[in-house]
Amino acid sequence: AQKVTQAQTEISVVEKEDVTLDCVYETRDTTYYLFWYKQPPSGELVFLIRRNSFDEQNEISGRYSWNFQKSTSSFNFTITASQVVDSAVYFCALIGQAGTALIFGKGTTLSVSS
Amino acid sequence: EAQVTQNPRYLITVTGKKLTVTCSQNMNHEYMSWYRQDPGLGLRQIYYSMNVEVTDKGDVPEGYKVSRKEKRNFPLILESPSPNQTSLYFCASSHIPGTSRRYNEQFFGPGTRLTVL
Numbered sequence: 001a002q003k004v005t006q007a008q009t010e011i012s013v014v015e016k017e018d019v020t021l022d023c024v025y026e027t028r029d030t031t032y033y034l035f036w037y038k039q040p041p042s043g044e045l046v047f048l049i050r051r052n053s054f055d056e057q058n059e060i061s062g063r064y065s066w067n068f069q070k071s072t073s074s075f076n077f078t079i080t081a082s083q084v085v086d087s088a089v090y091f092c093a094l095i096g097q098a099g100t101a102l103i104f105g106k107g108t109t110l111s112v113s114s
Numbered sequence: 115e116a117q118v119t120q121n122p123r124y125l126i127t128v129t130g131k132k133l134t135v136t137c138s139q140n141m142n143h144e145y146m147s148w149y150r151q152d153p154g155l156g157l158r159q160i161y162y163s164m165n166v167e168v169t170d171k172g173d174v175p176e177g178y179k180v181s182r183k184e185k186r187n188f189p190l191i192l193e194s195p196s197p198n199q200t201s202l203y204f205c206a207s208s209h210i211p212g213t214s215r216r217y218n219e220q221f222f223g224p225g226t227r228l229t230v231l
Contacts, residue, residue: 037222043225043227044225045222047221091156091157100147101162105156106154106155106156
């Protein structure tokens with residue numbers, strides 16, 4: 001069975017702090033895709049990143065960075081110098097090689113205060 | 115603009131009154147899917163479709179129906195809504211997930227907030 005665990009239910013930080021959102025996954029597939037989505041208070045799902053299982057290169061996009069480690073089945077997301085606009089629910093998701101559904105974690109609610 | 119549209123965005127209805135939530139995509143995607151989002155449970159798949167006239171159950175299909183008569187449309191039908199179907203619903207589309215070389219991401223619609231009284 002496939003599973004995504006986001007152990008942090010809620011995180012609160014003050015602006016300009018760095019914050020890391022954890023994601024641990026389980027799958028028996030050798031090929032799979034991992035995703036992060038952001039859900040702001042308005043409710044839509046905003047795609048942030050996709051990572052293939054065969055590409056372990058970490059990625060940086062502005063203040064966002066992602067650390068993919070197959071050895072620990074983790075795909076963590078770091079926001080550097082957080083801002084109030086980063087306040088949202090963040091979902092990690094997985095789909096396997098022959099998958100028919102994205103498997104979502106339960107989400108981490110990030111609150112950034114000024 | 116590539117997009118997935120859903121209508122209505124907000125709906126308040128009463129128990130037992132049939133309703134349809136429409137979903138349409140303009141990216142020529144083969145795969146379409148419906149998810150529901152509930153507090154503390156994340157998103158769970160209701161139904162999916164790999165192509166026209168091909169649909170299958172997801173994790174929580176009870177109380178829902180779907181159809182895929184055209185590639186671009188994938189309506190979600192609640193024949194007799196009940197209060198436990200109060201939720202935020204998302205439609206998604208993509209190229210065939212998994213082994214498809216063209217698979218990139220699932221594009222999500224803006225969501226439909228449904229309240230069943």
